[in-house]
Amino acid sequence: MADQNCAHSGCECEVEQGKGVSKDGELFCSDHCANAGASGSGNCGCGHADCR
């Protein structure tokens, strides 16, 4: 039950505990989202199947 949503706004991925990328105290599903940061606009481009 430790899954957490990716901190990237626009991303709807869930990040499994022990996976993902933590940056600046936030947890992201991927390097893509970590580089984009917690803010940002438009669609997420992380490429995960569950994510638009």
Ligand SMILES: [Zn+2]
């Ligand atoms: Zn995403």
Ligand SMILES: [Zn+2]
């Ligand atoms: Zn993400």
